[in-house]
Amino acid sequence: MIEIQHLSKRFGRLQAVDDLSLTVLPGEVLGFLGPNGAGKSTTMKMVTGFLRPDKGSIVVQGHDMAKDPIAAKACIGYLPEGAPLYPDMTPQTLLRFAARARSIPAEKQAGAIDRAIGLLELEGVRHQRIETLSKGFKRRVGLAQAILHDPKVLILDEPTDGLDPNQKDQVRELIRSMSADKVIVLSTHILEEVEAVCTRAAIISEGQLRFNGKPSELRENSRYAGAVELRFEGQAPADSFLTLSNLPGVERVEALEESDYHQGWRLFPKAGTPILHAVSDHVRSHGWQVRDMHVDRGRLDDVFREITRSGMAPSPRPSQPQPAQALAQEEV
Amino acid sequence: MRGMSVVLRRELGAYFGTPVAYVFLMIFLVLTGAVTWYLGNFYEMNQADLRPFFAYHPVLYLALIPALSMRMWAEERRSGTVESLFTLPITMGGAVVGKFLAAWIFIGVALLLTTTNWISVAFLGEPDHGIILAGYLGSFLMAGAYLAVGSLVSALTKNQVIAFVLSLVACLTLFLVGQAGVLEFFGLFLPENIVDWFSSLSLYTHFIAISKGVLDPRDLIFFVSLIALLLYANAVAIDYTKAR
Numbered sequence: 001m002i003e004i005q006h007l008s009k010r011f012g013r014l015q016a017v018d019d020l021s022l023t024v025l026p027g028e029v030l031g032f033l034g035p036n037g038a039g040k041s042t043t044m045k046m047v048t049g050f051l052r053p054d055k056g057s058i059v060v061q062g063h064d065m066a067k068d069p070i071a072a073k074a075c076i077g078y079l080p081e082g083a084p085l086y087p088d089m090t091p092q093t094l095l096r097f098a099a100r101a102r103s104i105p106a107e108k109q110a111g112a113i114d115r116a117i118g119l120l121e122l123e124g125v126r127h128q129r130i131e132t133l134s135k136g137f138k139r140r141v142g143l144a145q146a147i148l149h150d151p152k153v154l155i156l157d158e159p160t161d162g163l164d165p166n167q168k169d170q171v172r173e174l175i176r177s178m179s180a181d182k183v184i185v186l187s188t189h190i191l192e193e194v195e196a197v198c199t200r201a202a203i204i205s206e207g208q209l210r211f212n213g214k215p216s217e218l219r220e221n222s223r224y225a226g227a228v229e230l231r232f233e234g235q236a237p238a239d240s241f242l243t244l245s246n247l248p249g250v251e252r253v254e255a256l257e258e259s260d261y262h263q264g265w266r267l268f269p270k271a272g273t274p275i276l277h278a279v280s281d282h283v284r285s286h287g288w289q290v291r292d293m294h295v296d297r298g299r300l301d302d303v304f305r306e307i308t309r310s311g312m313a314p315s316p317r318p319s320q321p322q323p324a325q326a327l328a329q330e331e332v
Numbered sequence: 333m334r335g336m337s338v339v340l341r342r343e344l345g346a347y348f349g350t351p352v353a354y355v356f357l358m359i360f361l362v363l364t365g366a367v368t369w370y371l372g373n374f375y376e377m378n379q380a381d382l383r384p385f386f387a388y389h390p391v392l393y394l395a396l397i398p399a400l401s402m403r404m405w406a407e408e409r410r411s412g413t414v415e416s417l418f419t420l421p422i423t424m425g426g427a428v429v430g431k432f433l434a435a436w437i438f439i440g441v442a443l444l445l446t447t448t449n450w451i452s453v454a455f456l457g458e459p460d461h462g463i464i465l466a467g468y469l470g471s472f473l474m475a476g477a478y479l480a481v482g483s484l485v486s487a488l489t490k491n492q493v494i495a496f497v498l499s500l501v502a503c504l505t506l507f508l509v510g511q512a513g514v515l516e517f518f519g520l521f522l523p524e525n526i527v528d529w530f531s532s533l534s535l536y537t538h539f540i541a542i543s544k545g546v547l548d549p550r551d552l553i554f555f556v557s558l559i560a561l562l563l564y565a566n567a568v569a570i571d572y573t574k575a576r
């Protein structure tokens with residue numbers, strides 16, 4: 001279990017993480033979402049014990065990260081953002097190093113390494129220098145390192161970034177298969193990934209928690225959720241707009257696309273009323289030729305935009321350090 | 333110190349796993365050989381000892397050790413692997429000491445390879461083996477002190493070139509404060525006890541004392557405590573700079 005309480009972190013004038021509280025239980029896969037610079041990676045760096053929080057506490061499997069970092073870190077497997085790895089090592093030597101550092105008994109090290117290499121399909125590059133591996137393979141080596149000691153807690157910062165579609169699927173499958181007894185937190189920019197693998201989604205923006213709930217609830221928050229999309233063969237019948245608008249339960253009707261030649265309508269229901277039946281009865285009774293009719297489940301990107309935009313700073317003030325500038329300033 | 337031996341092993345593997353290490357060893361051997369046999373007027377001295385060999389070590393180290401130490405933390409921070417390292421269940425002290433010891437052992441290997449010089453003088457005459465052994469000890473401690481300086485500097489910057497230059501300047505300063513000429517210069521306007529204090533802080537003064545073959549515990553304590561102090565500062569520095 002991970003318990004994060006009132007976590008805050010400031011970089012100069014920038015409040016990267018702002019009073020964030022979150023609990024993740026075994027069996028849960030938490031999808032960590034948020035725009036670029038929201039503070040996802042910063043939060044993960046604090047949870048894994050790399051960064052010291054300004055305020056707040058982190059307890060991992062009962063171990064306080066501030067008081068007993070070694071015990072807390074021992075429970076965690078971590079894939080840092082961008083999966084930085086020692087370029088002059090091979091997957092084999094890197095995993096051997098990690099196994100020793102994690103105090104895996106000598107006789108079990110080979111087995112643990114073989115298992116991780118097998119799960120991430122790294123057999124073919126086992127003895128190849130990491131600097132010569134492709135981006136996706138590097139990411140998989142990073143993942144292998146994270147799961148090497150079969151940790152109770154997995155923190156994965158953009159685990160599928162840079163993977164091909166097959167590998168993405170495979171990594172998601174791997175995460176799902178491991179999730180039963182583990183606490184898993186992963187960050188991603190792929191909203192569909194959250195639905196595919198996560199049992200819970202947390203959206204942060206400007207360091208603050210803006211949403212914390214099931215991925216399906218996220219969809220239901222969309223203004224499109226429950227709307228009926230109706231597409232005709234050819235142009236929409238002349239009276240269709242008015243008659244559909246007057247149906248009981250229909251709040252509002254809008255055109256599917258912006259043009260004079262309307263091919264269909266989107267019908268928004270009044271709060272909580274299913275309207276599909278009413279609409280299909282109406283269509284049948286008028287004998288309209290319909291190409292497609294379905295209920296919209298809601299749109300994740302739309303909800304994401306809504307949630308993260310509400311508190312968005314109008315335009316960055318010059319006094320705030322911009323990421324690009326911060327990168328350009330090589331300090332001495 | 334948890335994790336020290338693990339980090340030490342990884343670093344040693346990194347040193348000996350790259351051709352750069354062998355190039356470094358070659359350069360070290362060629363340079364020590366050259367200064368001993370040519371600059372040191374070995375043949376004319378008609379004397380079977382390794383004094384000229386050791387005398388040039390502090391100067392050779394000025395360039396070679398910063399070249400070795402510049403990577404230590406700078407590269408780790410630049411590439412981001414410092415994040416993987418410190419999210420493993422190891423301590424800061426373990427990582428700092430492990431890295432330092434690996435580099436020191438590497439220098440130790442380089443020094444071991446120079447014992448061919450020792451064998452040569454043993455053939456040519458009857459050297460005082462005790463003094464030669466003391467010379468090696470002094471040289472090794474001197475290298476350790478330079479290395480600790482270089483490791484600390486490397487923790488302060490992500491840029492290896494800057495790390496090299498700053499380490500060289502820092503080591504040069506520690507070296508020069510003990511040179512007779514520099515001490516005389518300070519003596520012109522500073523009270524004698526402050527000049528003495530300068531001299532006692534100088535690596536060179538203690539190095540010379542040890543390589544004369546008289547083992548004064550104070551010289552050993554000087555090197556050991558200087559290294560310990562620098563490594564402590566190194567740990568503090570890395571803790572502060574690792575996330576920046």
Ligand SMILES: Nc1ncnc2c1ncn2[C@@H]1O[C@H](COP(=O)(O)OP(=O)(O)OP(=O)(O)O)[C@@H](O)[C@H]1O
Nearest residue numbers: 011016035036037038039040041042043323575576
């Ligand atoms: N070491 C640092 N020094 C200064 N500012 C930093 C540092 N690390 C992060 N920041 C700033 O903190 C904010 C949050 O960064 P963070 O990396 O946590 O974002 P993120 O949510 O992971 O974004 P992304 O989706 O792009 O990975 C950003 O504005 C970033 O510029």
Ligand SMILES: [Mg+2]
Nearest residue numbers: 040041042081
């Ligand atoms: Mg990030």
